[in-house]
Amino acid sequence: MAKSKRSRRDIYQEVTERILELLDAGTVPWRNPIRRGGGDGWPKNLQSGKQYRGVNVFLLAVEAMQRGFSSDYWLTFKQAKTKGGNIQRGEKSSLVVFWKQIEKEDKETGEEIKLPVLRHYNVFNVEQCEDIDPPDAVTPDPDAPPFEPLAAAENIVAGYRDGPAIEYGGTRALYRPSNDQVLMPEPERFESREAFYATLYHELSHSTGISRRLNRGLDENPAPFGSPDYSREELVAEMSAAFLAATAGISEPTVEHSAAYIDNWRKKLKGDKRLVITAAGAAQKATDWILGTTFEDAAKLPPITGDQARMNPPEAEGVAIAPSTQLELF
Numbered sequence: 567m568a569k570s571k572r573s574r575r576d577i578y579q580e581v582t583e584r585i586l587e588l589l590d591a592g593t594v595p596w597r598n599p600i601r602r603g604g605g606d607g608w609p610k611n612l613q614s615g616k617q618y619r620g621v622n623v624f625l626l627a628v629e630a631m632q633r634g635f636s637s638d639y640w641l642t643f644k645q646a647k648t649k650g651g652n653i654q655r656g657e658k659s660s661l662v663v664f665w666k667q668i669e670k671e672d673k674e675t676g677e678e679i680k681l682p683v684l685r686h687y688n689v690f691n692v693e694q695c696e697d698i699d700p701p702d703a704v705t706p707d708p709d710a711p712p713f714e715p716l717a718a719a720e721n722i723v724a725g726y727r728d729g730p731a732i733e734y735g736g737t738r739a740l741y742r743p744s745n746d747q748v749l750m751p752e753p754e755r756f757e758s759r760e761a762f763y764a765t766l767y768h769e770l771s772h773s774t775g776i777s778r779r780l781n782r783g784l785d786e787n788p789a790p791f792g793s794p795d796y797s798r799e800e801l802v803a804e805m806s807a808a809f810l811a812a813t814a815g816i817s818e819p820t821v822e823h824s825a826a827y828i829d830n831w832r833k834k835l836k837g838d839k840r841l842v843i844t845a846a847g848a849a850q851k852a853t854d855w856i857l858g859t860t861f862e863d864a865a866k867l868p869p870i871t872g873d874q875a876r877m878n879p880p881e882a883e884g885v886a887i888a889p890s891t892q893l894e895l896f
Contacts, residue, residue, distance in 0.1 A: 612639040612692055612701070613648070622662050629660045630691065634738035634751075637700035640689040651698035659688035693737055713753040719763040719814040723770070726856045730773040732766075739765045741772040743785040748773060760816045764807050771806035774852040775799060782848070798845065805842070805849030810856065 609618045609626035618626060618640070626640060640660070646653055665682045672679050692700045723732075730746040737755065741748050748769040756762040775782035782799065789795035 606638065608638060609640060610638050611645075611689075612641040612698075613645045618662065620663075622664075625662065626660060626689075633691075634740070635691040635693050636704075636737040637692045637702055639692040639700060639702065641692060641695075641698075642687060642689055646690065646695050646698060649698055651695045653690050654694055654696055657690060657694040659690055662687055662689050713762075714759070715753075716759055716763065716814065716816065719759075719816060722810055722814055722857065723766065725858060726770060727858060728779070729770060729856070739769055741769045743773075743776050743788070746773065746776065760811070763814065763816060764811050767807035767810040768803050770856055771803040771810070771849070771852045772799070774806075774855045775802070780848075780851055780855055798841070801841065801845035802848045802852060805846050806852040806856075809849060809853040813853070813857065 607627070609623055609630070610616065611618065617623075629635070630638075640662075641649070643653055643659075663684060663686045666685045667680045668683050669678050670681055671677070692698055723729075730741065730748050732748045732750060734750050734752050736749060737751050739748075739750050748766070750766055750769065753759070753762045756765065772784065774780045775784035777783075777786050782802070783789070783795070784799070789799065
């Protein structure tokens with residue numbers, strides 16, 4: 567009798583099933599792996615110094631977490647101008663609401679009465695501004711140990727041969743399709759090496775979605791924040807990040823956070839579990855594009871050391887950059 571061939575391990579399926587198990591069991595809220603600034607976490611107005619109150623505390627805190635702001639300070643467009651600064655081009659505002667008392671004549675009695683009316687205005691985090699320094703910015707600790715790259719994780723970044731440019735600085739992690747660029751905070755700002763690579767993999771996964779790669783419409787048909795298409799793209803990017811983390815051998819410290827993050831976007835899509843499976847298929851394509859090889863072959867790549875460890879992956883020669891757009895993906 568002929569011996570049956572040993573089935574090949576499907577790492578993508580294993581990670582997908584693990585994430586689904588965590589989703590079914592209930593996940594903790596996703597938390598930002600980038601270390602915060604020196605504030606106390608309570609949103610404040612930069613000009614007045616006053617703390618925001620009521621639902622605004624929740625609204626601005628969630629915005630800061632989801633968009634990677636480390637400063638607690640917010641201000642209006644006009645307040646930024648007053649302080650000699652500007653809002654960076656393409657930045658989106660956040661909503662703040664308040665109750666305003668208006669005087670109105672009572673139709674029955676004819677007396678003047680005061681009625682509360684809900685009003686709103688738009689604010690920006692100070693980190694969305696130019697020429698304004700956050701008061702709660704943290705100065706680097708000269709005694710902090712230097713960041714030590716993980717060789718297996720760096721192999722994946724360096725192996726993305728047609729990948730986007732990667733620039734370090736600031737407090738936000740995002741991908742800009744307009745110039746095919748990933749922006750990342752310095753590695754030392756992350757709470758762990760695993761968190762740094764998981765975040766970087768998420769942004770690199772977004773970069774596979776432009777027209778000259780896997781064409782998920784990121785550059786030619788950008789979806790607005792919070793829309794179903796945007797939510798689907800976030801699912802794809804985080805699933806791909808989980809696959810890449812598994813390839814690098816750092817899956818365990820990151821998959822729980824990935825599951826919680828994925829659950830956040832899945833709920834926006836009416837909690838359809840099948841969407842995770844669909845996203846996993848698109849994520850596998852994104853992962854294979856970045857690796858340029860199979861999972862089994864990627865594990866055999868030699869480690870990268872020395873000056874190679876922090877090199878940006880080379881850009882493809884003779885390839886046109888995608889049309890300009892203000893879309894930013896986190």
